[in-house]
Amino acid sequence: MDDLVTERLVLHPFTVAEAERLVERGPAPDGGYPMDMDIAGARRYLDVCAAAGDPQPFGAYEIRLRDGGRAIGGAGFHAAPDAHGTVTVGYDLVAAARGHGYAAEALRGLLRFARERGVASVKGDTDRGNLASQHVMSAAGMRPVAEDDARKYYEITWPATAPASG
Numbered sequence: 001m002d003d004l005v006t007e008r009l010v011l012h013p014f015t016v017a018e019a020e021r022l023v024e025r026g027p028a029p030d031g032g033y034p035m036d037m038d039i040a041g042a043r044r045y046l047d048v049c050a051a052a053g054d055p056q057p058f059g060a061y062e063i064r065l066r067d068g069g070r071a072i073g074g075a076g077f078h079a080a081p082d083a084h085g086t087v088t089v090g091y092d093l094v095a096a097a098r099g100h101g102y103a104a105e106a107l108r109g110l111l112r113f114a115r116e117r118g119v120a121s122v123k124g125d126t127d128r129g130n131l132a133s134q135h136v137m138s139a140a141g142m143r144p145v146a147e148d149d150a151r152k153y154y155e156i157t158w159p160a161t162a163p164a165s166g
Contacts, residue, residue, distance in 0.1 A: 072097035085120030
């Protein structure tokens with residue numbers, strides 16, 4: 001699986017070995033990468049791999065800056081598309097990387113990638129109080145579709161298309 005490259009970022013797909021190393025290393029003590037969310041994403045990816053095989057290209061990605069290659073967070077799909085062609089996406093950045101548009105850029109890259117492979121819809125959610133994440137999903141083209149006491153739910157849907165070859 002090749003890296004997904006955007007204007008300023010490289011989204012590097014995890015391998016099982018990379019995810020295992022990340023989990024073993026644990027969160028960075030200085031608030032850098034990896035964070036608790038990155039460890040949780042790596043564990044989710046490993047659980048999916050153990051239960052159903054490697055979901056790549058619909059797995060976890062490490063977000064790196066193109067300039068210098070420093071890892072600044074994680075993003076990816078929770079699993080391969082379901083029977084309706086729907087995937088769920090998540091992302092997080094280290095505090096120092098927030099506020100620069102990286103999360104929206106990474107999410108747009110994942111959405112473009114999913115659409116090119118025939119995915120019908122992408123879902124995401126965030127805490128009700130996480131206005132920054134709500135802005136990221138809106139900026140990437142997702143729209144709010146529901147909410148409950150704790151979370152807001154977003155989605156983007158495209159007309160059914162055949163997966164791109166390659």
